[in-house]
Amino acid sequence: MTAGTTALAATGLGKKYRRTWALKDCSLSVPEGRVVALVGPNGAGKTTLLHLVVGLLAPDQGDVTVLGSSAGTTRTLSRVAFLAQDKPLYDGFSVADMLRFGARTNPGWDQDMAVRRLASLDIPLDRRVGKLSGGQQAQVALTVALAKRPELLVLDEPLANLDPLARHEVMRGLMAAVAESGMTVVLSSHVVSDLVDTCDWLVVLNGGRVQVSGDIEDLLAGHRLLTGPAELADGVAGRLAVVDDDRTDRQATLLVRTGEGRPPLDPRWTDRGVNLEELVLAYLRRPDSAALPKPALARA
Amino acid sequence: MIDFRLDRGSGVATYLQLVHQVKHALRLGVLRPGDRLPTAKEVVDKLAINPNTVLKAYRELEREGLVAGKPGLGTFVQRTLGGASVTEHARLRDSLAGWVSDARTAGLDPEDIEALFASVVLDSFRIGEDTA
Numbered sequence: 001m002t003a004g005t006t007a008l009a010a011t012g013l014g015k016k017y018r019r020t021w022a023l024k025d026c027s028l029s030v031p032e033g034r035v036v037a038l039v040g041p042n043g044a045g046k047t048t049l050l051h052l053v054v055g056l057l058a059p060d061q062g063d064v065t066v067l068g069s070s071a072g073t074t075r076t077l078s079r080v081a082f083l084a085q086d087k088p089l090y091d092g093f094s095v096a097d098m099l100r101f102g103a104r105t106n107p108g109w110d111q112d113m114a115v116r117r118l119a120s121l122d123i124p125l126d127r128r129v130g131k132l133s134g135g136q137q138a139q140v141a142l143t144v145a146l147a148k149r150p151e152l153l154v155l156d157e158p159l160a161n162l163d164p165l166a167r168h169e170v171m172r173g174l175m176a177a178v179a180e181s182g183m184t185v186v187l188s189s190h191v192v193s194d195l196v197d198t199c200d201w202l203v204v205l206n207g208g209r210v211q212v213s214g215d216i217e218d219l220l221a222g223h224r225l226l227t228g229p230a231e232l233a234d235g236v237a238g239r240l241a242v243v244d245d246d247r248t249d250r251q252a253t254l255l256v257r258t259g260e261g262r263p264p265l266d267p268r269w270t271d272r273g274v275n276l277e278e279l280v281l282a283y284l285r286r287p288d289s290a291a292l293p294k295p296a297l298a299r300a
Numbered sequence: 301m302i303d304f305r306l307d308r309g310s311g312v313a314t315y316l317q318l319v320h321q322v323k324h325a326l327r328l329g330v331l332r333p334g335d336r337l338p339t340a341k342e343v344v345d346k347l348a349i350n351p352n353t354v355l356k357a358y359r360e361l362e363r364e365g366l367v368a369g370k371p372g373l374g375t376f377v378q379r380t381l382g383g384a385s386v387t388e389h390a391r392l393r394d395s396l397a398g399w400v401s402d403a404r405t406a407g408l409d410p411e412d413i414e415a416l417f418a419s420v421v422l423d424s425f426r427i428g429e430d431t432a
Contacts, residue, residue: 035350168348175344179351197306197314197349275311 007032007067007152007184008053014061015048021208022048026062028213028292030186030201035178037199037216038188039280045208046188047085050156053186054082067151078107081150085157087141091130095123095140102144114147117173135166142170146177153177155187159194171198192277202276204283211283212291216276219291223279224262226254228269239263243289244282255282257291301338302331306347314349318357326366326381329389337367337375 006029013026023045030036038046051057052064055072064071067079089098095118103109118125123136132140138158145153158174159167175198178185189195202219204212212219223243226236233252237245241257255274256263265271274282283289302325304318312320325331340354358375361367369375382389403413 033352172345172348175348175351176341179339179341179344179354197308197347197353200350200352 005032005068006030006065007034008036008186009065010049010052010062011064012062013049013052013059013064015045015052015057016060023052023205023208024061026205026208026210028203028210030184030203030213032067032184033182034184034201035175035199036184036186036201036203037192037195038186038203038205039190039192039195040188040205041284042190044205046205047156048208049205050082050154050186050188054080054154056082079151081145081148081153083141083145083153083155083158085160087137089129089137089141089144091128093129094126095129095132096125098129098140098144099125099147102147106148108149110147110149113149114143117143117146121169121173133166135162135169138162138166138170139173142173149181150183152184152186155185157188157190159189159191167194174198192280196276202280204280206284206287209287210292211287211289212280214291219279220274220276222257222259222291223274223282224256224258224271225274225278226252226256226265226269226271228252228266232266232268236265236269243291244286255279301336304338304343304347306349315353315357315360318343318354319360322357322361322366323381326377329380331377331380333377333379335377336373337377339374 008030009028011027013023014021015023026045026049038049040046048057052059053066053071055077058072066076069076090101093101099111099114102114103111115125118140121136121139123132123139129137129140142155142158145155155174158170162170171194174185174187177183187195187199200216202212202214202216203210228236228251230247230250230252233245233247233254236242236254236256240254240263242254243257244255246253255278262271283291302322304321306314306317310317322331322337331337337358340351340358343349343354344351358367358369362369362375366378366381367375368378400413403416408416
């Protein structure tokens with residue numbers, strides 16, 4: 001897998017609809033070969049960010065670079081595949097028609113791979129798209145996107161409206177494609193549990209701003225959940241970066257950013273590691289908290 | 301070929317679960333030197349996990365000298381774990397089964413048995429260290 005190059009970079013990116021900023025001061029940098037989870041509540045600006053990345057929207061502020069060149073240029077677009085939220089398929093088309101359509105509109109089209117992939121999924125080429133199950137439609141849409149042989153694949157809520165089995169199948173197929181090609185994937189979701197074990201980079205978007213962007217393993221290792229007496233909480237909060245703070249009159253539960261290593265603590269505190277869901281929820285509850293790499297320390 | 305399973309609620313990091321399962325298979329003789337581990341693609345196609353996780357597990361096993369990657373061919377088992385041979389294993393398993401049934405007759409429940417076994421293992425190796 002290639003390392004060291006940047007697949008996606010945004011600096012001061014902003015997008016305004018009428019007078020409201022859907023996205024503001026958004027800066028992030030994602031290395032190549034990553035599977036990026038873009039999470040955030042509805043209306044956080046996820047779709048806007050994805051549309052800026054694939055060139056469907058032009059920024060009102062800042063800029064976004066994809067695979068080393070400006071987003072939206074013809075050259076960039078030939079290396080990027082985008083799967084919109086509403087699965088862009090034509091119900092009246094047969095599956096074979098969809099592939100023909102893909103072949104006509106994409107120069108680097110890999111018909112063999114598309115046919116092989118659909119055969120392994122038992123999806124008949126002569127079936128009309130409208131007659132397929134939701135899971136099969138998702139697989140056809142993903143196949144069309146993969147057959148373009150993209151270096152960056154962008155998926156907007158690819159698992160929405162799918163049952164648990166179909167979600168697993170789609171993720172399996174996606175992970176196998178990543179293993180084969182080493183491409184970078186960005187996918188948005190508001191269901192964090194779908195992203196555990198599949199994504200290795202986390203971007204949290206909240207209220208149009210980037211709250212978190214980083215390697216998931218590093219983020220999990222760099223946060224801890226502390227539980228202890230409420231009267232000691234202010235002392236800890238003064239020393240450590242508290243992301244989320246939940247107190248009753250006796251007890252305090254603090255999710256803190258520790259960075260590397262474990263901080264020395266009063267023995268009355270218990271501390272443990274956090275999982276991805278806890279980490280995301282803590283940040284979403286506290287829109288003012290942020291975990292972003294300092295520009296000087298950002299990994300290429 | 302080893303068949304990986306994940307315990308998603310265990311709290312053990314996914315790559316470590318893969319490492320443990322390979323070691324377990326080596327101890328039980330399910331995997332032997334020369335055997336090929338499944339490719340990252342084969343593993344992720346089954347488990348729906350990030351391929352980098354599989355590569356990380358294999359790197360860890362490689363670091364411990366248990367497997368070696370051959371470019372273009374795959375990852376192969378280099379050596380086995382656990383000193384005894386397969387027949388020795390079978391003999392020891394039989395005598396341990398005898399002891400467990402003895403313990404059950406004496407009224408010990410599974411937790412009692414595990415605690416007793418663990419403490420004997422601990423004592424035995426501690427004595428080993430002292431005399432070494």
